[in-house]
Amino acid sequence: MNADRITSPQNLRVKEVVRLRDHRGRDERGRIVIDGRREVLRAVEAGVEIAELYYCPSLLGADDEERVLAPARGRQIELVEVTEPVFAKMSYGDRAEGLLAVAGRPMRALDGLRLGSRPLIAVVEGVEKPGNLGAILRSADAAGVDAVIAADPAADIYGPNAIRASLGTVFTVPLVEAPAEETSLWLDRRGLSIVAACPAGGQVYTEVDMTGPTAVVLGSEAHGLTTAWQQPCIVQAVVPMRGRADSLNLSITAALFFYEALRQRGGGSSVAPRVAGVSR
């Protein structure tokens, strides 16, 4: 496919991309914007359906032509060359890597998750800051968490901050959006132990057995967990606080739980393959 070239920031396609910067714009069109080289590569690698790939030759890295553009030329991806002022108008924040993709919004459902024999799942309820979700995904990726469920998110899980903070792992870690009540029932039916991270009270998290099939549930930054996670069969677990500030960042609490589960599973020393994935 031959490449188009856009030189005017007033071009209608540029305006269309700018519209996707807005949560509502993304919802209306069922499309998302992916900024940055690493993020675009991870999306491609994860099989996300890229519709358009905008690139600015003067901003590209040395091997971007070979690593990103050349493979795209062989596919159903529309390649569009743009000038620096056009790229500046379309791109997010200070990203000047010269690569930006418009992609179909990944749509995954709980029943699309394929769970292995001993899955470790993270549930993030009502997340308000997309950057926090992104940071949690990055840690989930690192710790080998099998899937992340965003339960009733209060922010777009494919917003630019979520993508950026995740370093693109928002595409590679199986990620599902679902209502909290449905998630809780789904986990229960599949026999996972549910461990809810609570800011106060409960068992110390290092004393909670997470060696079996386990879901770690994290509440929103401002409001904590809803009543969907307060049934008797759900273990309430706490990270001990010994200081004056009495709070940990949500993404840090998440990482502590994920890595504690990994430690208990002896997964620190040997590298085992992932046990779950998502069917698309």
Added chain:
Amino acid sequence: MNADRITSPQNLRVKEVVRLRDHRGRDERGRIVIDGRREVLRAVEAGVEIAELYYCPSLLGADDEERVLAPARGRQIELVEVTEPVFAKMSYGDRAEGLLAVAGRPMRALDGLRLGSRPLIAVVEGVEKPGNLGAILRSADAAGVDAVIAADPAADIYGPNAIRASLGTVFTVPLVEAPAEETSLWLDRRGLSIVAACPAGGQVYTEVDMTGPTAVVLGSEAHGLTTAWQQPCIVQAVVPMRGRADSLNLSITAALFFYEALRQRGGGSSVAPRVAGVSR
């Protein structure tokens, strides 16, 4: 002391505060700016020498008069009332809590640290992003780390982002700035085991004994650790990475080490008093 009142953003004192927004301005004057209610309160609590306290009555919280201003009236603190436009000019980012303090820069030295029998110290070398240092301090506070040493920092450890990300724990956790070589010798002379967090290679961090007097050393985001931390007696420890992104945020790596030490020390279940402090 009677309160002054400033109504013009052109006032010289306002300009003086704005100058302290700049790293160089802070260095030249040996003063720092503290934004926000919680941060000012923590600084006062920690004995930081507050010189001036600016407040904007229409932005203050319900009990700020009683909790912050009234105690200040009895001390050598200059209280200055300002209007909203003046406050907006002086304050950092979107903080609109109506409280801002100018304080003497805390000056602490290694030899001012009083170590207990089994201290846990964090060393952060060459930190580039003040927000990362702040986040590390917040986790250090939560995990009961006894002191944090910023070795050859590449950013102002009392910059506004460090203060904000730390939730004010930059004042309550004993914090020292020192050269890396000197820090390494100092730790060694005091018999601490030094554990260096490495992105690759080394022992898995959960298998490193951190029950004795221990210093956890974290490298800079971009450049890792310098040769000051590559001696044979220093344990190289790694957080296992099982994903595709192959990197954890520095503040998350720090929290994993701190909480692993706490777990090994059995500190999760019982609450013991802090074992070290700083003499001022």
